[in-house]
Amino acid sequence: MTAQNDTAAHQTPRTVMVLGGKTGLLGQSLCAALTNAGWTVLPVGRDDVDLFDTDQIAVFLDRHEPDAVCNTVAYTQVDLAEVEPDLAMRVNKLLPAKLGRLAKQRGIHLVHYSTDFVFDGQGCEPYRPEDSVNPLCVYGKTKLAGENALRELALDKLSILRTAWLFGPGRTNFVAKILSLASQRTSLNVVHDQIGSPTYTPDLAEYSVALLNAGGTGIFHLVNGGCASWCELAASAVQAIGLQCDVHPITSDHYPQKARRPAYSVLNTESFTALTGIKPRPWLHGLREYVFHHLG
Ligand SMILES: NC(=O)c1ccc[n+]([C@@H]2O[C@H](COP(=O)([O-])OP(=O)(O)OC[C@H]3O[C@@H](n4cnc5c(N)ncnc54)[C@H](OP(=O)(O)O)[C@@H]3O)[C@@H](O)[C@H]2O)c1
Numbered sequence: 605m606t607a608q609n610d611t612a613a614h615q616t617p618r619t620v621m622v623l624g625g626k627t628g629l630l631g632q633s634l635c636a637a638l639t640n641a642g643w644t645v646l647p648v649g650r651d652d653v654d655l656f657d658t659d660q661i662a663v664f665l666d667r668h669e670p671d672a673v674c675n676t677v678a679y680t681q682v683d684l685a686e687v688e689p690d691l692a693m694r695v696n697k698l699l700p701a702k703l704g705r706l707a708k709q710r711g712i713h714l715v716h717y718s719t720d721f722v723f724d725g726q727g728c729e730p731y732r733p734e735d736s737v738n739p740l741c742v743y744g745k746t747k748l749a750g751e752n753a754l755r756e757l758a759l760d761k762l763s764i765l766r767t768a769w770l771f772g773p774g775r776t777n778f779v780a781k782i783l784s785l786a787s788q789r790t791s792l793n794v795v796h797d798q799i800g801s802p803t804y805t806p807d808l809a810e811y812s813v814a815l816l817n818a819g820g821t822g823i824f825h826l827v828n829g830g831c832a833s834w835c836e837l838a839a840s841a842v843q844a845i846g847l848q849c850d851v852h853p854i855t856s857d858h859y860p861q862k863a864r865r866p867a868y869s870v871l872n873t874e875s876f877t878a879l880t881g882i883k884p885r886p887w888l889h890g891l892r893e894y895v896f897h898h899l900g
Pocket of ligand 1: 623624625626627628629630631649650655675676677678679680695717718719720747766767768769770771775
């Protein structure tokens, strides 16, 4: 599947259902961005519908008749997924597959989020959407399985948006955890040999709306500009808020985790820019905004 501008078949959606919109890190920012852009937004949480019950979802869709559904629901606990692979697969593969079938029957535009962890990190150039995938951990495998299940359905209106290293308001995240630790300690050790694309959820939400408005279908990479190691991201956050805490680089060997992660998973966003004319701003700008406006 290649990314394309599906403007001919595209009609501006007015009603959008955001699964995960009530509590998810991305879901909440996405609801805000869609609302700001003038859409009627239906945030969906666990209390609204059982996402594992196909009939319930079908009834729910038919009651609200959305033009688009954004699926931000995912099993996102990367290390826990190693010991709960079945649950991770249920949420990350079976749910999108089910949504895909229901969306196809109803002509709904489905926007689904995926991850940089579909790559193995052996590359040294920012990954493009069409580059070979080879996830190293259960989380990455289940997210890739979700992508593939959706692609096999050959929906007319499907957007798969791969993103990475999210931070933002509304739910705990790496940056918030680092700042909390840095306020209690004089030094922190943080991994420096994993490089990725830190991404501010309000920016990602805004770019997602632009992509939806442009009728973009296919796989896109949507992240902020630039790249960083976890250590650089942590040190920048500590510096931005002015805490007296030294952030020391360590290698992954010194911070064993259950799940293997790619050493390099920076994402190339050129196809998004070609479609929308938007060049994602540097992650540091998003980080400063987050720190000053939401944590300050
Ligand atoms: N976070 C990252 O750094 C990152 C990086 C790359 C890609 N992504 C992708 O970006 C998307 C959004 O991630 P996120 O960080 O915003 O996720 P998140 O904050 O962990 O939110 C996940 C949402 O899914 C819901 N959910 C999880 N399991 C559920 C279940 N069994 N039934 C119903 N709802 C369930 C959660 O509801 P509750 O609050 O009720 O649990 C929550 O609303 C995902 O596709 C993720 O794979 C994230």
